[in-house]
Amino acid sequence: MQANLKIQRYDPEVGEEPRYDSHQLDLPEYATVLDALLQIRDDVDGSLAMRASCRSAICGSCSMRINGEARLACKTLIANIVQVEGAEVTIEPMGNMPVVKDLVVDMSMFWDKVQKIQPGLLPKTPEPEREFIVSNDSMLDLATALNCIMCGACVSDCTVLEVDKEFIGPAALAKAYRFSNDPRDNATDLRLDLYSQENYIWSCTRCFQCVQVCPKDVAPMEKIMSLRKQTIEAGHTNNPGTRHTQAFADSIRKTGRLDEIRLTVKAFGITNITAMIQLIPIGWRAFRHKKMPHLLPKSISSIKNVRRIMDKLGNE
Amino acid sequence: MRYAFWPGCVSKGGTPELYPTATSVAEKVGMELVELDQATCTGAGALGEHDPKLVDVLNARTFALAEREGLDTLLTICSTCQGVMAAVNYRLREQPEYLAEINETLREEGLEYKGTLTVTHMMWALVEEVGIDHLKTMVFRPLRGVKIAPFYGCYILRPRYVLGMNEHPNRENYLEKLIEAVGAEPVDYEGKSKCCGFPILTINNDTAVTMVGNHSSEAKENGAHVMVTPCPLCHLNLDGYQPNASSKRGNNINLPVLHLPQMIGAALGFNETELHLKRHIISTDSFVEMSGIQRA
Numbered sequence: 001m002q003a004n005l006k007i008q009r010y011d012p013e014v015g016e017e018p019r020y021d022s023h024q025l026d027l028p029e030y031a032t033v034l035d036a037l038l039q040i041r042d043d044v045d046g047s048l049a050m051r052a053s054c055r056s057a058i059c060g061s062c063s064m065r066i067n068g069e070a071r072l073a074c075k076t077l078i079a080n081i082v083q084v085e086g087a088e089v090t091i092e093p094m095g096n097m098p099v100v101k102d103l104v105v106d107m108s109m110f111w112d113k114v115q116k117i118q119p120g121l122l123p124k125t126p127e128p129e130r131e132f133i134v135s136n137d138s139m140l141d142l143a144t145a146l147n148c149i150m151c152g153a154c155v156s157d158c159t160v161l162e163v164d165k166e167f168i169g170p171a172a173l174a175k176a177y178r179f180s181n182d183p184r185d186n187a188t189d190l191r192l193d194l195y196s197q198e199n200y201i202w203s204c205t206r207c208f209q210c211v212q213v214c215p216k217d218v219a220p221m222e223k224i225m226s227l228r229k230q231t232i233e234a235g236h237t238n239n240p241g242t243r244h245t246q247a248f249a250d251s252i253r254k255t256g257r258l259d260e261i262r263l264t265v266k267a268f269g270i271t272n273i274t275a276m277i278q279l280i281p282i283g284w285r286a287f288r289h290k291k292m293p294h295l296l297p298k299s300i301s302s303i304k305n306v307r308r309i310m311d312k313l314g315n316e
Numbered sequence: 317m318r319y320a321f322w323p324g325c326v327s328k329g330g331t332p333e334l335y336p337t338a339t340s341v342a343e344k345v346g347m348e349l350v351e352l353d354q355a356t357c358t359g360a361g362a363l364g365e366h367d368p369k370l371v372d373v374l375n376a377r378t379f380a381l382a383e384r385e386g387l388d389t390l391l392t393i394c395s396t397c398q399g400v401m402a403a404v405n406y407r408l409r410e411q412p413e414y415l416a417e418i419n420e421t422l423r424e425e426g427l428e429y430k431g432t433l434t435v436t437h438m439m440w441a442l443v444e445e446v447g448i449d450h451l452k453t454m455v456f457r458p459l460r461g462v463k464i465a466p467f468y469g470c471y472i473l474r475p476r477y478v479l480g481m482n483e484h485p486n487r488e489n490y491l492e493k494l495i496e497a498v499g500a501e502p503v504d505y506e507g508k509s510k511c512c513g514f515p516i517l518t519i520n521n522d523t524a525v526t527m528v529g530n531h532s533s534e535a536k537e538n539g540a541h542v543m544v545t546p547c548p549l550c551h552l553n554l555d556g557y558q559p560n561a562s563s564k565r566g567n568n569i570n571l572p573v574l575h576l577p578q579m580i581g582a583a584l585g586f587n588e589t590e591l592h593l594k595r596h597i598i599s600t601d602s603f604v605e606m607s608g609i610q611r612a
Contacts, residue, residue, distance in 0.1 A: 068506075205524075248362045248363040252363070257356065258325035289594065309373055315370050
């Protein structure tokens with residue numbers, strides 16, 4: 001199989017702009033991107049910097065951007081890529097983290113963020129004399145989060161981190177879910193309070209990028225969604241995120257549809273004077289271009305059924 | 317082809333230019349739309365943050381309404397609705413016991429979702445049902461010389477397993493195909509598959525507006541005259557908040573943003589009024605002139 005690997009090379013110490021080196025390779029059908037990179041490093045250019053260890057998608061060392069998407073090099077078959085995306089395979093370091101050299105990034109930011117969520121059990125009782133038995137069910141729920149190998153792929157491609165460096169990020173929040181839902185942990189409420197603050201769960205835009213790129217199916221965004229539900233149920237509701245999701249329920253209960261004007265006002269919070277003032281020119285712009293939603297939207301005629309469903313499910 | 321049709325709330329609300337243009341385009345290309353007037357908001361990804369089961373029930377109700385019309389495909393013109401509905405449909409069809417539980421809640425209204433429905437977006441239907449070649453024969457006014465930046469947004473691309481990407485890997489390139497089909501030139505840029513920022517507009521306004529500025533500026537720097545999107549929520553942000561993004565960046569970005577049906581409609585010969593191009597925050601005058609669209 002023929003493949004052309006285009007590899008981003010960069011050494012900040014030399015101070016030149018990043019460049020791309022191309023390598024035309026003849027590879028066996030079973031070759032992974034890591035196999036190809038090792039072949040290049042061993043036979044062609046020993047100066048290529050990269051991280052790799054287990055070659056089995058366990059250690060999480062070899063994440064990098066392959067054709068623009070963060071993946072594990074050891075888990076990515078070149079044949080699969082070539083078949084779907086063509087014979088040229090572009091290899092770049094992970095995003096959102098500074099490049100140390102070539103394909104190696106500085107993951108300090110990743111580890112700092114994981115540290116912030118208290119990644120260790122805060123147990124209920126003094127250290128037990130023997131093992132703490134937990135139910136199978138409770139651990140099954142944590143199984144996907146426990147699959148995380150800290151490879152950094154989700155952080156690399158997070159669309160929020162790209163513009164908001166303060167966001168705690170998907171990997172740390174998946175880890176947060178793993179601890180706040182562990183039956184051996186005794187700090188759930190403290191944790192949920194922390195996670196409902198600014199720069200934690202409510203900064204996620206729900207773009208699914210982390211779900212897409214995670215090589216171990218951790219689905220961090222789904223964990224973030226569960227944490228949102230849990231924080232609201234635990235009463236941590238004085239935040240714009242809760243107001244936003246609640247405004248959806250209110251609107252659907254009232255008309256069956258989105259009442260965009262009320263939704264926006266409720267989501268920002270009517271007492272949020274700054275936001276209300278900022279909305280005035282936006283409302284005026286919409287009005288001027290004849291795109292102001294109805295002030296008094298009509299309900300669908302079967303709205304009673306919608307309200308009955310919401311009552312039945314206990315949605316207030 | 318006959319479809320159950322869910323236009324989404326925003327196509328008649330915050331982006332009122334979308335609904336009439338999309339339905340006219342549908343008629344012109346031979347899609348018969350049976351609108352589900354009793355369907356509800358899909359929850360748009362936000363409702364599920366506190367009540368995921370309600371999202372499943374409300375969308376199952378919409379699916380049951382479509383089945384009651386004797387239809388097997390539900391078409392929408394909103395990527396967010398499409399993404400939410402595709403995910404619900406996937407969950408319900410994968411878990412018959414859960415579907416039975418959901419149907420219990422619908423029974424009082426005389427509804428039942430049997431699990432037969434396929435959810436599609438007008439963008440997919442244009443390529444997969446109408447067909448690029450057929451569409452090309454219908455082009456009356458090729459948009460020659462117009463450079464168009466595709467903006468997919470999230471819900472029509474991710475997650476792949478919910479959206480049938482394994483069976484249809486080219487779905488990730490349909491906007492480019494459609495741009496070429498109408499005679500225009502697609503502009504490539506990194507932002508095309510990123511988030512527009514709209515879901516957190518009321519939560520973290522700064523992030524949402526920065527995203528608008530990044531994507532529209534990058535598209536423009538890469539040569540785009542206009543942007544096109546299949547998602548009205550992306551449109552609300554990319555068009556509606558572009559002035560804010562411009563002030564934030566200190567330069568006037570001024571990139572008109574089209575809804576996908578407006579781009580198709582322009583090529584099919586619709587005039588400015590039929591395309592409702594005056595209902596945009598960023599002026600579409602340059603696009604109207606460049607494409608030779610008849611003014612109102």
